């Protein structure tokens with residue numbers, strides 16, 4: 001069903017009323033009014049032109065691993081950088097150019113197998129390169145911004161800009177690129193030995209697996225740590241591990257993770273988030289801020 005007039009190329013790649021559950025790691029949420037996977041920047045530009053002409057709201061989707069989509073779905077155009085041009089990796093000496101749609105895991109592994117170190121600290125983070133940049137993903141072994149040299153974005157009005165690392169303000173789980181789409185990222189890494197990098201990756205992954213419920217439906221840490229407290233510690237101290245709403249439960253393994261046990265709705269997860277926030281505020285007078293994005 002296509003009730004919107006759109007240029008031919010756009011018509012071919014538009015899909016309507018697409019369930020977003022399978023595009024998020026929580027496996028919950030409603031449908032996208034329009035879902036599109038542009039193959040390259042020129043198609044992306046046309047999609048954005050269409051959104052402006054039709055006054056459609058734009059949503060950029062990576063792997064949906066830091067995202068909760070409301071059960072009522074998303075009114076507007078969800079753009080998924082799944083096309084081939086956004087999935088390329090080029091390695092030239094110590095310089096790695098990655099499309100924003102590349103899976104972080106693939107980039108880390110390919111760099112390691114090229115004898116390059118610097119990204120291995122991000123192992124186990126399941127997003128795309130674009131999503132990782134927007135969230136400045138990372139942890140105790142460093143953040144993605146540590147190895148970025150430059151990145152290219154497209155604004156919602158189609159303007160392409162290459163930014164050097166120093167032009168972008170990266171913060172704890174965020175950066176100042178909102179309103180822009182990351183299309184590719186350049187990293188400068190260090191030369192190393194393949195076995196050394198692979199070994200580090202194994203160690204970090206093992207550590208992560210021990211502490212986090214990696215093989216469940218979740219979206220990583222729900223809340224940011226505060227300046228003085230770790231969110232997980234506060235939630236655990238408040239006795240909220242195992243707290244349930246419908247099919248959503250606070251993980252027993254890591255208190256800052258909410259797990260969809262199979263039949264959770266996004267409303268269940270939102271209600272659980274509300275309970276956690278209220279409890280922590282009441283018990284410790286601390287206001288937790290969400291790390292996950294909510295559509």
Ligand SMILES: Cc1cc2nc3c(=O)[nH]c(=O)nc-3n(C[C@H](O)[C@H](O)[C@H](O)COP(=O)(O)OP(=O)(O)OC[C@H]3O[C@@H](n4cnc5c(N)ncnc54)[C@H](O)[C@@H]3O)c2cc1C
Nearest residue numbers: 060062063064065066127128130131132137138181182220
């Ligand atoms: C098991 C598990 C473990 C995790 N561990 C960690 C961890 O250790 N550290 C950590 O930081 N995070 C962690 N996360 C959270 C998540 O993986 C990261 O935030 C990741 O970088 C999100 O990438 P994504 O592609 O899935 O982004 P999405 O969830 O799809 O999107 C996140 C945000 O980025 C925007 N976005 C996505 N792609 C682009 C783009 N190309 N251009 C512009 N905006 C874009 C979206 O609009 C949205 O606002 C974990 C998640 C899970 C499920």
